[in-house]
Amino acid sequence: MxxxxxxxxxxxxxxxxxxxxxxxxxxxxxxxxxxxxxxDPAALVETTVEYQIKSYRFDYWAAFYIRLECYLTYETGEVMQFHGDGGGVGAGGGVYAGGNSTTFFSLPPKDLIGECSWYLQPVAIGALIHFWRGSTSIGTLVGAGAGTGLSFGGTGTWSMGS
The missing domain is CATH 1.20.5 (Single alpha-helices involved in coiled-coils or other helix-helix interfaces)
Structure with a gap:
């Protein structure tokens, strides 16, 4: 090109x-x-900046209770990690990875730190996970990989990765 x-x-x-x-x-x-x-009035401010995600990986195990781990790297090199738990329908587990030039989050690394909600929808060959805080969407990751399960959701915490 x-x-x-x-x-x-x-x-x-x-x-x-x-x-x-x-x-x-x-x-x-x-x-x-x-x-x-x-x-939340803060959600009524136009999003004019999005932060590109270079790569990410997330995995989970579930038996109606779910434990979720996610690691992502911003295009600028900052690494973030997410630890969450919750519940949902079914049992299973999976490991997924992805990254492309059209993956963005609405928050920079320093503002991502803290608690948020999440929703995971796995399928046999991939999964999507969506993160939000209050009424503000943070972003969605779509990963390729193998896994089982139906749908899950919960809360967790973002922190700086290593």
Missing amino acids: DTQTKISIDHIVEQIYKQRNAEILEHKKMFAQKYPGKI
């Missing part, structure tokens, strides 16, 4: 993310008007 094509694709992806963020903000504002007091 030549440099001009790469720049063009990067520009298109950037425009898609800006449009998506504007649509999400508009939906949040409409919801806040319809249901006053239900949305």
Whole structure:
């Protein structure tokens, strides 16, 4: 791929993310008007910066109770780790990995630190995990790998990795 094509694709992806963020903000504002007091005012600020994720890995084991571990590296090199637990439907386990140029989180590493909620949806050849704090979406990771289970959710804590 030549440099001009790469720049063009990067520009298109950037425009898609800006449009998506504007649509999400508009939906949040409409919801806040319809249901006053239900949305954290901080969530009504437009997301103008996203933080690229270079690579990630997550694994879990579950027997209705679930233990989840996640490690990710921001494009800038900061490594973060997540430890969570919760519950869900089914038993199983899995190990997943991923990373590409269109994986972003809405928070920088320093703001990611702390507790958040998560939802995991594994399938035979991959899984997705979504993180959020309050009414603010942090991001979604889609990993390839082998695993079993149905759907799980819970809370956990992000910290600086090693």
